[in-house]
Every structure is written in structure tokens, then in C-alpha cells.
Amino acid sequence: MKPGSGTSRSGTSPQRGPTRSYLLGQLARDLGAVVGRDHVSADPVALAEQSADWSWMAQFLRSRDLPLPTADLVVRPDSTSEVEGIVRIASEYRAPVVPRGGGSGTQGGTFALHGGIAVDLTRMNRIVDVDETSLVVTVQAGIDGSVLESELNTLGLTLAHYPGSHHFGATIGGSLAARGSGVVSTKYGKAEDMALQLEAVVPPGRRVSTLPIPNHAAGPDLLQTFIGSEGTLGIITEATMRLDPLPEARRFLSFTFADIDTGIEAGRRIMTSRIVPAVMRLYDEADSARLTSMLDLGASGVLLIIVLDGTDASTALEQRAIEAVCDGKGGVGLGSGPAETWWDGKYEPFSKHNAPAPPTVFGTTDTCARFVDLQGLYRAKKRAIEEGFAEYGARYTAHFSHWYPWGAMIYDRFYVDGGPDDPDEALALHDRLWDAAVTASLANGGIINDHHGVGLKLGRFMRPQYGEAFDLMVAIKNAWDPDGIMNPGKLGFGAPRSGWQR
Numbered sequence: 001m002k003p004g005s006g007t008s009r010s011g012t013s014p015q016r017g018p019t020r021s022y023l024l025g026q027l028a029r030d031l032g033a034v035v036g037r038d039h040v041s042a043d044p045v046a047l048a049e050q051s052a053d054w055s056w057m058a059q060f061l062r063s064r065d066l067p068l069p070t071a072d073l074v075v076r077p078d079s080t081s082e083v084e085g086i087v088r089i090a091s092e093y094r095a096p097v098v099p100r101g102g103g104s105g106t107q108g109g110t111f112a113l114h115g116g117i118a119v120d121l122t123r124m125n126r127i128v129d130v131d132e133t134s135l136v137v138t139v140q141a142g143i144d145g146s147v148l149e150s151e152l153n154t155l156g157l158t159l160a161h162y163p164g165s166h167h168f169g170a171t172i173g174g175s176l177a178a179r180g181s182g183v184v185s186t187k188y189g190k191a192e193d194m195a196l197q198l199e200a201v202v203p204p205g206r207r208v209s210t211l212p213i214p215n216h217a218a219g220p221d222l223l224q225t226f227i228g229s230e231g232t233l234g235i236i237t238e239a240t241m242r243l244d245p246l247p248e249a250r251r252f253l254s255f256t257f258a259d260i261d262t263g264i265e266a267g268r269r270i271m272t273s274r275i276v277p278a279v280m281r282l283y284d285e286a287d288s289a290r291l292t293s294m295l296d297l298g299a300s301g302v303l304l305i306i307v308l309d310g311t312d313a314s315t316a317l318e319q320r321a322i323e324a325v326c327d328g329k330g331g332v333g334l335g336s337g338p339a340e341t342w343w344d345g346k347y348e349p350f351s352k353h354n355a356p357a358p359p360t361v362f363g364t365t366d367t368c369a370r371f372v373d374l375q376g377l378y379r380a381k382k383r384a385i386e387e388g389f390a391e392y393g394a395r396y397t398a399h400f401s402h403w404y405p406w407g408a409m410i411y412d413r414f415y416v417d418g419g420p421d422d423p424d425e426a427l428a429l430h431d432r433l434w435d436a437a438v439t440a441s442l443a444n445g446g447i448i449n450d451h452h453g454v455g456l457k458l459g460r461f462m463r464p465q466y467g468e469a470f471d472l473m474v475a476i477k478n479a480w481d482p483d484g485i486m487n488p489g490k491l492g493f494g495a496p497r498s499g500w501q502r
């Protein structure tokens with residue numbers, strides 16, 4: 001049967017044995033007719049690679065040679081039309097669809113919990129258009145952010161989205177799907193602020209576009225409904241993003257403070273004076289010790305690193321205003337050195353020899369709150385980890401690295417060195433640490449996540465976070481994806497209703 005012929009395979013759930021292998025063969029042939037046979041694979045190694053991301057769970061399972069939940073097939077489309085074909089066929093078979101960009105996510109978002117079709121978007125990597133008059137770029141969703149950035153820099157332009165995973169293959173589609181943020185987000189915004197228009201494919205294989213003009217009074221915002229949906233509503237195929245000119249001047253400032261409270265207060269005053277640094281990172285003592293073990297900053301204690309982008313004149317003005325705020329809070333200026341060293345080595349904490357790895361049990365439990373709650377939230381989370389898991393010698397580190405006009409984000413981590421040997425116990429401890437961290441966030445004015453997304457890892461906290469409003473989200477999901485085939489098991493949306501079994 002030709003794909004899209006209209007004959008429904010509704011309810012087909014491959015059984016074990018010959019029926020299953022026949023049906024999977026037929027599915028592979030139908031998909032091959034759309035993307036080309038060479039771009040469909042059932043190779044177990046390819047399937048495992050597609051499922052893996054950079055979550056602790058994936059790293060841990062791989063470190064123990066334990067299986068990851070994989071799809072039945074992986075497909076590699078080259079165009080939106082091919083994605084339409086894939087989703088149409090998946091809808092006919094009612095097979096789960098798990099999109100994947102660079103696989104740099106940390107929340108288990110690419111785990112194919114219910115099998116089905118993994119969709120590798122990295123062949124969709126073209127720059128469609130650069131509008132140098134409006135400073136707007138349109139790209140296919142699978143383009144690697146660092147590749148795009150290099151191309152834009154040759155035109156004197158920047159997307160200004162530099163996540164820690166800049167060199168881990170993070171794609172623009174993945175950054176939008178998981179509401180990502182880069183190190184200069186305080187000035188330039190998060191991925192969600194940069195997006196002007198999206199094209200996506202939704203079940204049963206329909207291409208839709210949001211409006212070309214993002215700021216409008218023409219009904220609710222479909223653009224922001226796609227952003228953060230992590231493949232549960234559809235596959236983002238194209239994105240139109242706002243650009244900035246590369247800054248004429250960049251200025252670096254560093255300060256140290258007596259304690260974290262005065263550092264937070266200095267940050268609050270800078271932001272509420274509406275001075276907008278490109279980078280403002282306030283490290284607690286534990287995290288600044290970690291940072292100085294990797295970068296020769298020549299500084300220690302509670303550390304504030306600031307980078308200002310603009311012209312010579314504008315950054316000089318901002319520098320004076322920031323120095324006045326920091327002086328007023330007893331901050332000690334350390335000159336440009338530590339901030340400059342940090343900027344040059346900003347990806348170093350994520351390099352292979354510095355990044356934490358199993359058997360250490362670790363998690364980045366980033367959260368975000370208004371200024372009024374920030375200090376209490378930080379303390380509550382630190383207590384929840386250090387006191388709640390004292391028997392394991394749990395450690396807690398934090399820095400405040402994305403600031404908003406009304407509050408800030410805490411990039412905090414737990415570490416338990418040499419976790420339990422037994423895999424089930426290690427996974428259970430990991431979940432308990434997350435339970436404690438997220439419960440402390442929700443009880444103290446925070447949210448479950450600032451910019452890493454929800455995925456599988458945080459799905460169980462969506463209802464506690466949203467309360468009754470989560471039912472509205474479920475209703476949108478059900479209306480948009482009635483068979484529940486789009487990235488099932490993520491964002492707390494549960495299993496597919498199609499009954500497809502691995």
C-alpha cells in the first residue's frame with residue numbers, strides 16, 4: 001500500500017513474532033517511499049544512539065551497558081514535505097513519533113519509551129533566508145546552532161544563543177522545543193524571545209505555520225504553544241528568528257561579595273535599575289570553588305561575573321552604574337580579569353574532563369523565581385540536598401546566571417559521589433534527589449525548570465506545578481494529537497492511546 005492512500009491501519013499494534021516483524025517491515029517500506037530507503041534504519045546501534053541524550057539516566061544506563069528505551073525505526077527526513085509524509089504514515093499506523101535534534105537534551109526527551117519512529121532532524125540543516133534589513137533569519141529546524149552562528153558572524157550578525165551545549169550539536173529546533181537559553185540571555189533573551197515564526201507538522205501529517213508577525217492582537221499565541229512542547233504536539237520544521245548585530249564593544253567586570261545575600265541584592269538592584277548586562281553570573285562559594293578548579297580565575301568566594309555588550313560609550317556608562325551598585329553592597333572589584341577568563345573558557349565546565357559523569361549521581365535542578373523569593377528558594381534547595389541527603393554526603397552548588405527584570409534563575413546542582421552500585425538503587429536515589437529539589441522549588445516560589453525542559457525526567461511534576469490548569473494542557477494535547485503518538489510519555493502526558501507496544 002502507498003503511504004497516504006487513505007486506508008487506515010488504525011489500532012494496528014504490532015504483536016510479537018511474525019506479525020510484528022511483517023508490520024515493521026511494511027512500516028519501513030512505507031517510510032522509505034517518503035524519505036528514501038537509505039534514510040530508514042532498524043539497526044540497533046542507530047536506534048540506541050537516537051534514544052540517547054545527555055540526561056544522567058542515559059549516561060548511567062550506557063555506563064552500565066543497560067538498554068535504553070529505543071524506537072523500532074529511525075528515519076532521517078530532508079524536508080518539511082518528508083516530515084509531513086512521516087507523520088501521516090505514523091498516524092495511519094498509530095505509531096509513536098519521537099523527534100530528535102542534536103540529542104544534547106538532559107531530560108530524557110528523546111527516549112522512545114513506547115517504541116515507534118525516531119525522527120532524526122539533522123539533515124534538515126539549511127539556512128533558508130537571511131533578511132539583513134529586518135535582522136531576521138529563517139532556518140530548517142535541524143541546523144546546529146554553532147554552525148548557524150558562525151555563518152551569521154561572517155555577516156556581522158549574531159543569534160546570540162550560546163547554550164553550554166553550543167558544541168554538543170544542539171539544534172535550533174531542539175532549543176525552541178525545550179525552551180532553551182544561552183549564556184547571554186539576560187540581554188538578548190531566551191530562544192522563546194528570539195522566535196518570530198515557526199512552521200511545524202502536526203498529526204495526521206499537516207503542515208502549519210504561525211503568523212509571520214509575532215506581536216499581534218489576533219488571538220492566542222500559537223507560536224508560544226509550540227515552543228516548549230518538546231515534540232508532544234508536532235515536529236518543528238522551520239524557525240524564523242530575530243538577530244542582533246555583533247556588539248561593537250564588550251566590557252568585562254568582576255566582583256566578590258561577603259556572602260550570597262549581598263550578591264543577590266546587588267544583582268537585583270542592577271536589574272531593577274534596568275541596566276541590562278549580556279552576562280551576569282553570581283556564584284555561591286561552592287560553585288566558585290568548582291569553577292576555579294577548572295579555570296584560572298585568580299578569585300574565590302562569592303563571585304559576580306559581568307559582561308557588557310554595546311558601544312564603548314554605552315558600556316562605560318553601564319560599568320559606572322554597576323560599580324556604584326556593587327560598592328553600595330560592599331562588593332570588591334576584581335577588574336576585568338576573572339570575567340574575561342570566564343568568557344574565554346565558558347564551555348570548559350562542560351568539557352569531557354570537567355563535566356560530571358556516572359557513577360556520580362548528579363542533576364541540574366535549575367529553577368527561577370521573583371526577587372522577593374530568591375534568597376529563601378536558594379536556601380531551601382541547599383538544605384533539601386545537603387541536609388536531606390547528608391547520609392550520602394550530597395553536595396550542592398549554585399549560580400544565578402539568567403536574570404530577568406523581575407527575578408532570576410538559579411542554576412543549581414546536586415552531586416552524590418560514587419552512588420549505589422545496584423542500578424535500581426542508583427536510579428531510585430537519583431529520583432529521590434529530584435523529588436526533594438523540585439518539591440523545594442515549588443514550595444518556595446520557584447518552578448520545576450528554567451531552561452532545560454521537562455522531558456521524561458520532570459513529567460511527574462507537571463500536574464503539581466500547574467494544578468487544575470494542567471487539565472487544559474492535556475485537553476490541548478488530546479485535541480491536537482488524538483492518538484497520543486507525538487513523543488508519548490513526555491511532559492507528563494502519559495502513554496499513547498494508540499496501544500502501540502514495543
Ligand SMILES: Cc1cc2nc3c(=O)[nH]c(=O)nc-3n(C[C@H](O)[C@H](O)[C@H](O)COP(=O)(O)OP(=O)(O)OC[C@H]3O[C@@H](n4cnc5c(N)ncnc54)[C@H](O)[C@@H]3O)c2cc1C
Pocket residue numbers: 053054098099100101102103104105106108109110121141142162163164165168169170171172173174175176177178179180181182183229230231232234235236237350451452453455487490
Ligand atoms: C553540556 C550541556 C550543556 C547544556 N547547556 C544548556 C544551556 O546552557 N542552555 C540550555 O537551554 N540547554 C542546555 N543544555 C540542554 C540542551 O542542550 C538543550 O535543551 C538544547 O536546546 C537541546 O537541543 P537538541 O537539538 O540537542 O535537542 P534534543 O536533545 O534532540 O531534543 C530535546 C527535546 O526536544 C524535542 N525536539 C528536538 N527537536 C525537535 C523539533 N524540531 N521539533 C519538535 N521537537 C523537537 C525532542 O523530542 C526532545 O524532547 C545543555 C546540555 C548539555 C549536554
